[in-house]
Amino acid sequence: MVKKVQLESMYHFTPSLIGGQVDAGYLEQVIPSYKDNPYIEALPPIFEEDYVALNIRKYPEHNDKYRMLGKETRLHLVQQISDYVEPLSVHLSVEKRLSRLIRHGYKARNPFSPEHVRQFHIGFKDILEKGVDEKGANLAGVRSTAAGFAILGVSGQGKTTAIESSLLLYPQVIHHSAYKEQPFIRKQLVWLKLNCPHDGSLKGLCFNFFQAIDSNLGTNYFQKFVSKGSTVDILIPIMAHIATLHGLGVLVIDEIQNLSFLKSGGAERMLNYFTQLINTIGVPVVLIGTFKAMKLLSGSFSQARRSTGQGDLIMDRLEEGEEWDYFIQNLWTYQWTSKATKLTKPLKNAIYEHSQGIIDIAVKLYMLAQWEAIDNGNNERITVSLLKTVLERDMQLVKPLLKILKSGDLDKLTLVDDLYPNWNEMDLYLQRSKEKINIQGEVRKQYVREDKIEQDQEMFIELVKTAVEFGAPPNIAEDISKKLLQKNGANLDIVKLRNQVVNEVNRFIEAEDIVTPTLYEGNDEKVKKSLTKKESKTEFRTEDDLRNAVESRNDQGDKIYEKLAGMGNVPNKEKLDKLII
Incomplete structure (x- = not known):
């Protein structure tokens, strides 16, 4: 008994996230493969984006009348900003992935299927040892439909907030009693979130798992199984x-960056276990960590887990652009100074400079600036100089790191691996990934393997349509759209991207049959030489052939555009204005 108490104190468990508990209610499923499965039918309906955005946001209570309250009261109101959550595109992306991950994982784990029941008769020790056969089935005949993905990124960018906000949209525990007039007494655990132990050991994680299960289900698994002779090899099959x-x-x-190469056989052993959970047992796994974890995850977890099209997600600091403007403008609304300070471009630029696009630092800086303005008790204005003063005095721990990020010095950046990826490790990570990686933020602008970066498919299709409508052949339209998305990411406004597409199409038409627009960073001399070498050919052209718009290689874009509009091949300026709204 004393030993058990010592174990509990050694691996003290603090639940990182606790969700709700509900009685099961079964919804009719539209998707055929989701039908007749109580685990899926008991889940909430598939959420639409509007619902997700509405339910994950956390806005402080705010009213202009609060500006009339006393100083001390307003200082308390400013504290509310620390809980601020603004739904961004990454939050929606995480929820979509999680929704598909959970439901798809349950497909092969119907509790009424004979294969599922057979696992308990065989025993999970034997099942884990045997792995899966050439058809992907475990010893009981279960073919896993589970998957796993990782969320990596800069510290303070909201990785944990994104996953926790999505998890809390679902009940954590569902209590079943009967399904289709059959007794079905079961406590379904929809999700479980654990923090990797600080010592990075697999045994510590096992202990946390049992304690978390007991905390949520009211069971006594920790007391029952974690005894004097409980080794990791014994605990893993029980888990x-x-x-x-x-x-x-x-x-x-x-x-996950806490994983240690030294404890319990190292990080590889723990990652192998996660892979077994996915491939053999059928439990989806999501790993979250800073860039420091990239080297760990480029090994077995990246290559051995099943490929299902989810792909990993990399969250870097926000770029200065549309998404940053959206975030900071909404944050600026929550202001409790006696006089309102309008968000000007210098203020917006100063906040970005002092936070380098890291959300957590931007929020803290804004909160500290309001406290300082209110405490001074003069005009209570937020100024550029006030932001700098607050940074210099109250954020000294992060200031050196921000200075390194601002410098762009790659040698120095490698020293802050929680805030910036090591490029050799990043390249290896992308190279070994079986699936495309969704990269968001500043790091996307750097050199990475283009074939491994996930594109925004809807935006890609829109840009291809625009290019084709303005006269580009389909293959060129795809090339132009791909290169622009690769260069700018999905953060650039669609109207600006369409304008760039139109410009690139015009350049293509100017060069007539040359397939390399300026976007491809080609050498002008090479283009001239290829034009010189090109032989003149007499060929039949129809009346509406686009090449008829170009009489000479010296024709400028405006002249070509006017001819194309006259031929009816492209919209005139009036129609163009409507097209790109």
Whole structure:
């Protein structure tokens, strides 16, 4: 008994996230493969984006009348900003992935299927040892439909907030009693989020798992299984048994950069176990960490887990652009100074310079600036100089790191691996990834493997349509759109991207049959030489052939455009204005 108490104190468990508990209610499913499965039918309906944005946002209570309150009261009101959550595109992306991950993972884990029940008779120790056969089935005949992905990025950018906001849209525990007039007494654990132990050991993670299960389900697994002779080899099959028994929908492990190469056989052993959970037992796994974890995840977890099209997500600091403007303008609304300070361009630029696009630092800087303005008790205005003063005095710990980020010095940047990726590790990570990686933020502008970066498909299609409408052949339209998305990411406004597409198409038409627009960073001399070498050919052209718009190689874009508009091949300026609204 004393030993058990010592173990509990050694691996003290503090739940990182606790969700709601509900009684099961079963919804009719539209998707055929989701039907007749109580684990899926008991979930909430598939959420639309508007619902997600509305329910994950966290806005402080704000009213202009609060400006009339006393100084001390307003200082308390400013504190509310620390809980501020503004739904961004990354939040919606995470929820979509999680929604598909949980439901798809349950497809092969119907609790009424014979294969599922057979696992408990065989035993999970044997199931884990045997792995899967050439058809992907485990010893009981279950073919996993689970997947896993990782969320990596800069510290303070909201990785944890994004996953926790999405998890809390779902009940954590669903209590079943009967399904289709059959007794079905089961506590379904839809999700479980754990922090990787600070010592990075697999045994510590096992202990946290049992304690978290007991905390949420009211069971006593920790007391029952964690005894004097409990080794990791004994605990791992029991964890798999419990995860299967309670229908664990997804296991989320945060702070994965804490993994140690030295403890319990190292990080590789823990990552191998996560891979077994996905491939053999069928439990989806999501790993979250800073850029420091990139080297860890470029090994077995990246290559061995099943490919299902989810892909990993990299969250870097925001670029100065549309998304940053949206974020800072909405944040600026929550102001409790006696006089309102309008958000000017110098103020916006100063906040970006002092935060380098890291959301957590921007929020803290704004909060500290308001406290300083209110405490001074003069005109209570937020100024550029006030922001600088607050940074210099109250944020000294992060100031050196921000200075390195601002410098762009790659040698110095490699020293802050929580804020910036090591490019050799980044390249290896992308190279070994089986699936495309969704990269968001500042890091996307750097050199990475283009074939491994996930593009915004809807935006890509829109840009291709625009290019084709303005006279580009389909293959050229795709090339132009791909290159522009690669260069700018999905953060640039669609209207600006369309304008760039139109410019590139015009350049292509000017060069007639040359397939390399200026976007491809070609050499002008090479273009001239290829034009010189090109032989004149007499060929039949129809009346509406686009090449008829170009009489000479010296024709400028405006002249070509006017001819194309006259031929009816492209919209005139009036129609163009409507097109790009």
